[in-house]
Amino acid sequence: MSSDGVTTIAEVARHAGVSRATVSRVMNGRASVDPALAERVRQVATRLNYSPSRVARSLSLGRTQTIGLLVPDLGNPMFQQVLRGANQAARRSGYRILVADSIEEPQREAELAIEARRRCDALILCSPRMPETELISVLQATRPVVLVNRELAASAVPTLTVDYVHGIRAAAQHLLDLGHRRLLYLAGPAQSASNAARVGGLRDFQREHPEAAIEFLACGSMIEDGHRAGRAVLESGASAVLAFNDLVAFGLLGALDEAGADVPGDLSVVGFDDIDFARYARPSLTTMHVPQAELGHRAWEHLHDLLEPGEGSTPPTQYYRPTLIARGSTGAPP
């Protein structure tokens, strides 16, 4: 072994009395090497506890077998699931995932993406908040890349997107069907494209259903945001609330309970995403189901096709339509 404790291919070659090329061939399972010799090399490699340097290998091969995943907030269960799904899928193909969380400096998201990409073979860009023009150049600079949870018209980048417009409309319709006429939407981050989609969907819905009134209230994407909104929600006079996501809904449920309001007796609440906890909460949370881990899973599949173009090519863009999961937090208005 060399001084720093790591065996190199040269040392194995020397001990086995062969060339480095032969060792390399053996380690990579190349057929064109004498079985007896190969065995001897393997023995020596094992004895010296040798395993090829991933870094040197990456430099020589031009690929790192690593992909980057950029998310806006690792604390959000939605993105955690995307990470989990992508990680499992990538792992099966021998790839690993490098995480990048932009929450500390959202304004440097683009920079972060490009930097992350330089260490990886490809990138998954999840719910990027950056402006469109910036996004376009980032996508250009980080290919191969797949975009998750954000749309970009006229882009050749593989995209996995959730139909938030349809989703929020379905949620609103659910409330309307229950008899609610005064709805309140707790909006997510201003830079969030999916929030914009929800707002757009609700405005359309409002036009088509003049019998209902929809109010909008800036809120956020985290539990605390929802919790803080409790008072404003109660004062709004609405009989049903559409939360930006399940986290916000949870925070709100907590605040409502503390205020002594009954859900769904006094107020109905619907979330978005269907995170694991939604079904176990009390009252269980009515929400729009989004296949979070599958998004990560599929994102990897797209990337895999881009990295190792084979026979089966996946379509460039895939839509996921959230489905309503009606649970205990919604009911008839008081």
Added chain:
Amino acid sequence: MSSDGVTTIAEVARHAGVSRATVSRVMNGRASVDPALAERVRQVATRLNYSPSRVARSLSLGRTQTIGLLVPDLGNPMFQQVLRGANQAARRSGYRILVADSIEEPQREAELAIEARRRCDALILCSPRMPETELISVLQATRPVVLVNRELAASAVPTLTVDYVHGIRAAAQHLLDLGHRRLLYLAGPAQSASNAARVGGLRDFQREHPEAAIEFLACGSMIEDGHRAGRAVLESGASAVLAFNDLVAFGLLGALDEAGADVPGDLSVVGFDDIDFARYARPSLTTMHVPQAELGHRAWEHLHDLLEPGEGSTPPTQYYRPTLIARGSTGAPP
């Protein structure tokens, strides 16, 4: 640019009419270079959109600026928080995190750890389930490494550990103080060292408090495990339940609610970890608080000290004592 679209240092050098060494010096902010020349090089670098190859840099420098994090289950909020904490801390020092989730093949955990370490400068081993002898050799093979959430007597490896023995005893005491005399512990995975610690703590507690009876029931670590245990819990006759963790507690709360049992009226439930959702659940969950993100944060600090030995050295082992957070899920027995 070369054919694959990535500019190399050689091209920048050629365009700027200088040597690669000079470009390297400029890119690394070395002072010993003529300001005018440096400026020219920078201009060219910007024009060619050059940024140094991380891989080549890693090979030359012998470090990757990446650390690995191995967890038993990325789906568990506890580990997600450790990841989040470690990631934020590492990022501030210019390091990135590579994730490894052993959930798919727990029996290959050791292998996974070693493989992950080969791509990184160091490793955070979180709640490893592997047997002690195996763990010892893995720790040896992956240094620098820090061990989180598992103890190893007579080991020089920096360790961050939660005092589960004290924690579970405090939880049991809380129930005893409320008047409960029949307790039930829903046990975690058999390979979990922290589960063993809890069991040991409870047995001690039992001995010291003959007035109380503690039953043990194999359960698991996930929401579904807790949910499945609902029936058995009701049939046990216990008036209070100590769940392995908050996830199990949540699953149980859901099952109890479905069965029409009132918490804490009919049954008290206490969790462990104090994940974000614990306080927003209804009833809010009484639990033992563990500073999850801080564990990740501190783990990085230890690693950082190992990687770049400076003045301030952190103690080799750090204990975290969970604190009781009494909320709504516990009360007097019926």
Added chain:
DNA sequence: TTGTATGCGTTATCAT
């Protein structure tokens, strides 16, 4: 089948 030589893109050593 095996070995030799070269390249991957950087940084660092040693001249100048």
Added chain:
DNA sequence: ATGATAACGCATACAA
């Protein structure tokens, strides 16, 4: 201050 050159550890084209 700058440049030539040798690592870093591996994979591969080409020779033998």
